[in-house]
Amino acid sequence: GENVEQHPSTLSVQEGDSAVIKCTYSDSASNYFPWYKQELGKRPQLIIDIRSNVGEKKDQRIAVTLNKTAKHFSLHITETQPEDSAVYFCAASNFMKTSYDKVIFGPGTSLSVIP
Amino acid sequence: DTAVSQTPKYLVTQMGNDKSIKCEQNLGHDTMYWYKQDSKKFLKIMFSYNNKELIINETVPNRFSPKSPDKAHLNLHINSLELGDSAVYFCASSRPTGPQFFGPGTRLTVL
Numbered sequence: 666g667e668n669v670e671q672h673p674s675t676l677s678v679q680e681g682d683s684a685v686i687k688c689t690y691s692d693s694a695s696n697y698f699p700w701y702k703q704e705l706g707k708r709p710q711l712i713i714d715i716r717s718n719v720g721e722k723k724d725q726r727i728a729v730t731l732n733k734t735a736k737h738f739s740l741h742i743t744e745t746q747p748e749d750s751a752v753y754f755c756a757a758s759n760f761m762k763t764s765y766d767k768v769i770f771g772p773g774t775s776l777s778v779i780p
Numbered sequence: 781d782t783a784v785s786q787t788p789k790y791l792v793t794q795m796g797n798d799k800s801i802k803c804e805q806n807l808g809h810d811t812m813y814w815y816k817q818d819s820k821k822f823l824k825i826m827f828s829y830n831n832k833e834l835i836i837n838e839t840v841p842n843r844f845s846p847k848s849p850d851k852a853h854l855n856l857h858i859n860s861l862e863l864g865d866s867a868v869y870f871c872a873s874s875r876p877t878g879p880q881f882f883g884p885g886t887r888l889t890v891l
Contacts, residue, residue: 699879708870708882709823752821760877767836768880770823 667692669757671771679779684742686774688755691736695757698738699768700729703752712753713740745778752776783807786871786883793861794891800857801886803871811835812854813880814846815870823870829854830876858888866890 668691678684690698699714715722715729715738722729726745731738738757742749752775758768784805793799805812813836814826828836832848843859854871871883 697877703821708884710882711879714879754823767825767828767838770825773821773823775821 667695667757667769669755669769669771671755671774673774674772675775675777677777677779678745680745680747682745684745684749684776684778686740686753686755686776687737688739688757688771689735689737690757690769692757692759692769693733693736694759695736697758697760698729698731699756700727700740701754701756701770703754703773705751709754742776745776747778747780750776750778784871784873784881784883786869786886788886789884790887790889792889792891795861795863797861798857798859799861799888800855801869801871801888803854803856803883805852805871805873805881805883807873807881809873809875809881810851811874811876812848812851813872813874814854814856815872815882817868817870817885819867827854827856861888861890863890 671688696717701709702712703709713729726743728741752773754773755771756768787802811830813828816824826840827846829848845857848854866889868885868887870885872880874880
């Protein structure tokens with residue numbers, strides 16, 4: 666069945682450094698890739714998403730890249746700050762206009778930004 | 781003005797009891813979900829409803845029964861609670877081709 670792998674499971678960086686989280690997906694028909702941030706005790710919240718017709722998307726300090734051929738996508742956070750510390754989830758799904766598909770989440774990456 | 785709300789936030793109960801969690805969204809979304817997040821933080825989908833109809837049921841024990849009285853509400857009823865049911869349960873909603881918006885979660889503890 667569909668599967669999304671995510672690496673690393675834990676990541677520690679110094680404040681100001683960059684952080685990169687990588688995901689791979691198994692279903693080549695996947696066409697929508699959101700990223701969620703979950704702070705301790707809070708709900709997952711969408712931080713950025715990308716669709717399969719785009720190779721890269723950026724929003725201030727965060728960016729996501731997609732390689733459809735390799736079935737990889739990555740989250741890049743630059744100039745990390747302590748408030749970036751959280752668990753990050755990647756996800757993949759196949760959205761079609763006339764049908765529905767479930768979103769498959771990766772297992773999460775716990776990011777710690779050390780002041 | 782909360783987009784997706786859940787009640788209760790915390791639920792502590794004894795094994796064997798029956799409990800319900802309620803979810804409401806005011807985003808006008810057609811699709812709603814229940815997720816279970818265990819102690820390892822893995823988000824596992826349990827159910828999904830689209831316009832009050834069940835579209836995803838992920839090998840969840842039949843002790844769990846979702847009910848959607850209208851497309852803005854998706855409740856979760858759990859019978860005969862077991863220790864392994866302890867987790868955080870998240871409700872979410874979305875448009876059919878858009879991101880999911882999560883509720884604040886319900887932390888269920890079964891003693």
